[in-house]
Amino acid sequence: MDSDEEDFVFYGTPIAREDDVNTSRKKKSVAEASGQLRTLAPWKQEVRDEEGRRRFHGAFSGGFSAGYYNTVGSKEGWTPQTFVSSRKNRAEVKQQDILNFLDEDERAELEGQSLGTSSQFDTFGFTAADHARKHAEKEHQKRPSAIPGPVPDELVLPATDSIGVKLLLKMGWRRGRSIKDSHTDVAYDARREARKAFLAFSTNDAKTQLADSEPIHDKSENFTEQPASDDVQSSQNTPVYVLNPKQDLHGLGFDPFKHAPEFREKKRSRVSDNRGPGNKSALLMNNSLFGFKSGKAAPGFGIGALEDFDAEDEDVYASGYDFEETYAEDIDEPTKLIMDSKQKSVQKEAGALSGFRLASNSDYQLERFDPPVVPKDFVPHHKFLGPPETSYKLGDPGPPEVPPPQDNNLKLLIDGVATLVARCGKLFEDLSREKNQSNPLFSFLVGGNGHEYYTRKLWEEQQKRGDQTKLQLDGKLSPRTQKMTAESRGKILGERPLERSSKDLSTSIPSTDAIHLQYNLSDTFTDPSSYSEMPVVAKPFIHDTAKQERFEQFLKDKYQGGLRSTDSGRASHMSEAARALERLDFEAAAEAIKKGKWSKEISTSLTGGMEFTSGGFVQAKDTQAQDAIPKEVHVKRTEYQWRPSPILCKRFDLIDPYMGKPAPAPRSKSKIETLIFTSDSVKATKEEETIIVKRDSYQMPQPEAQGISKDAADNESGGEVEVENVERPVDLYKAIFSDDSDDEEDTSIPNEVGNPEKKAEAANTTLNRLIAGDFLESLGKELGLEVPPELSSSTNKAMNSAPPKETASANSRIYSTYSVEDSSTLNVPHGREIVQDRSSEKREPVNGNLIGNSARSNSTYAETASLGNQVDKNISEKGPLQDRKFKTPSRRHRSSSSSSEDERSRKRSRRRRHRHSDSDSDSSSDHQDRYHSRSKGKKKGSSREKSSSSRSHSKHHKRRSRDSPSRYDYSPEKERTETKRDKHKRRD
């Protein structure tokens, strides 16, 4: 410690060596303990820890000592953490950083640290230079030099070599040499010395003077000790290349001395001879003497007497060869730079690195592209040659609206001028302004009376024109950019066009479309018919043949039909203005010819007024055409059943109109409604009228026993309606077996012809319907009921309206006996149901009616299929329901209001009747097959059914491939199923 005190340390505390402290204390404690042990009585002895501290105290003096004086505090004491409410300052998620885990000193260290290259990888020597600079500064401070101030940076050089230098050194490069120098043999040095004596170039090149012998010495020396000299040296060994101007007539990169370097020297000497007078002639002499030998292989000779040295001899000797080398490079390097050709570099670098072989071909190819040739007459200014409407913008609000002038003539004139200007461009305005400067009528052109109105009008016209041209362009050039309407989009997407637009509103919309179209086309296309009417003999410009020719061309363009050509180049010699004027003339002439009011005077001088009025006339016609678009658009109202969900009704605070009625089964909903109903809704439009009837009937709450004693007319209409519903799974069979339609009857052919394209669709829908039917079956099974097989409802219909076949009467007669007994069995489930479950008398007549119906329908079947005796109970059951429901006011209203529609629908249904009866019989027989096994289990009429079904089998095979009508209307089907379900429910 004494020695420490002697040290004059004023700042900080000397760090005591821990070892010293510990050992001394330990020694002390051990010594004391041993002493105590020896000297003191046991109760007087103190227990100390290994560091000599007393850890145990007596009970009165503190007991066991722990912590900081037996407290949890510290030297500074213990302060409880102050409470911080976390209500306001919620704990925040802190982004942890490395700084969070560092001590202050570590942080300070980190902050001072910046990314730098270690001296090991100091490629460019920056770090070394830095170090060197610091070092130099330090030294500079230590011993003051003659020059005050800091050492200039340039003087301080790095102490270490850059990695590049190191690598080069390892590869055999030595300082002071150019990198290219591959002559490392010692023998060469001697030769070089000798040659230096000979090749003493006296040049004014600065490089030579820099050369000295120092590099050789430097190599053996440490560079750190002589930074200044190093600087000089390093600047020396990077040769300064002087680009040689290209003075020969060879192509770029062509080196005539490539394979004969000897001649290069000769050439050079000749050049320098031509160039340099005086002492250069000596050089010439020398070179001419030894020029043929390779410079490098030249033996050493003395310095020529005639040579004149600027620098001292030593320098010349030292640098002579170096100079030559750089001199050689002076030639080579620029060419190499320019050429960038691979042979050159191959030649240059061949053998540059031992152990490496140059690639025979390199994939480095520099491709050059010539810049585009700018035409000589190109003026870098864009002129807008087109009419001003091209610059028309939508957002341009245009000049304010101005009431037209009082004078009607003036207004007409202004309108005409505006139209023409809009059509022909601004030039026309200038022209007419020039022309009519004195005319007071045209004062509006120069800001006089009506000028504001004119500007407004012009703007409007331009807008209009802009729209039209846009439209034309769209139509003509790029159908893709055409504005997409819903229908065109649909067309592109392959959607079926909305039927309403093509059929229902055929009176209004298409006609308006046609007019629209015509109107739009009139600007682009013209009908050729008017050309034929055109008197070809009319030659208004007969005195000017060229003009007449142009006029005829114009007429041809105008009336030939087809695309109207833009201004052709045939009159290219004419100015824009002249062309516009002529075009106006032509227009007017053509107009006049067309109107048959041609007179000679127009040809001689077409006054502006004439043009204007004609323009105005055209305009008026246009507007007329626009106005002529008929206004009336029929709004077609159709009505459908729609079932709101109970929760929706609840949320709307309404009573569910379908409350108490069974909810549509989820499966049927998902499968049927989403797939079929939506897909069919488009098609349904055609059958709207009849559907309406049904829907109307459904919108009515269905009372248990509504008036059944209704007139037969309703029955009939009900039957008619049901004709629409009778698409049967026949379609499916048709779709599947449509190819085996060899034994088809000829009756089915028209149907097929009519609807070949809908087969796939038909298959889909019928498949879905089959699914629905299956579902209903299973539902019926669950309910323990017999689900009546589906039947065609067209039966009533067929019966009601005149049966078409001649065999009808006979067949029906044949069948009559059959049906009389059969009807009871056929309709057994039905009858049973009604009799058993619904024994009210009110139902009875219906039943009777139904049976009668079915019997009659069976007769119809007999006439066509002779075996359609398995009447669909489903439909026949629906018949009466339908009948009941037809007594709705809306139905009546409908029929009264649109009797024609009913008429039409009736006709349509009649037209379809045959098909339906056919297909229905098929389907019913098919269904019979399917239901056969099930119905076998039934006691009543099972034998009959069997027999009939067997018969139907035979028939079925013949007929199943028959085509069926492709008209599908699913919604009634759905309704039917619903009613069926309703029925089941009620029976329950």
Place this chain on the structure above:
Amino acid sequence: MSVSDLPKKEVNVLKGHEGAVLAARFNKDGNYCLSCGKDRTIRLWNPHRGIHIKTYKSHGREVRDVHVTLDNSKLCSGGGDRQIFYWDVASGRVIRKFRGHDGGVNAVKFNEYASVVVSAGYDQSLRAWDCRSQSTEPIQIIDSFTDSVMSVCLTKTEIIGGSVDGTVRTFDIRMGRELSDDLGQPVNCISMSNDGNCILASCLDSTIRLLDRSSAELLQEYKGHTCKSYKLDCCLTNTDAHVIGGSEDGSIFFWDLVDASVVSSIRAHSSVVTSVGYHPKDNCMVSSSVDGTIKVWKT
């Protein structure tokens, strides 16, 4: 109401939307207005003072329609992200998101009790969403349309939708029936007259048509504006005396309801006028445009 009472004087310009504003709507009492646009935000304004109050951000794509409940407590909005957002107005938080549309949502409306949101979508359907329950499934899907449904209106008992398939369909919940009125032209926007007897349908043939709801009679056609490719709103004044519609050239047209004459037209915006909304009581109108501004018009 005379022509001079039409709101043709620009009072305020509400700027804030970045990009096109697709809809601007007054609230029930007309003190505030809501707008939504392509910048995926909904903005609440005081149009009379020209103050921007609040911005609602959550939509992932453009917001095409917004509607506020009668008590001003909730918003619903729908847009290109196929979702309907149910917002709390005060906090600006999304209470619920209804997903289910297979295409962008073109229009949304609350019902009278703010218990149901009905949305019209590009997927050819109208969907009703229950705001009371936690379920985010639609309680009703109406898919009888055959093309994109552009607009929806609600009455106490009916849902009315206008579609590109050219139909205006009325779904009567009380009767359980659907009335389809075929206009023959793609319907852009429908709006109800204040007496509830008529429907104004803006069609894509640059015509606005007035329909009688009970008889489906075409009462009047209003022409003169341009409406060919954008969804442009139309509305009636609060007195039902005039029809207002935007045009694609940036002007707003006023027609007389009865004789269909263009009473006035103003150059309102520099670009397509997407939406017009009329004050429920005063002579005040808001219009929104593709140029990103909302303008407030008064007499």
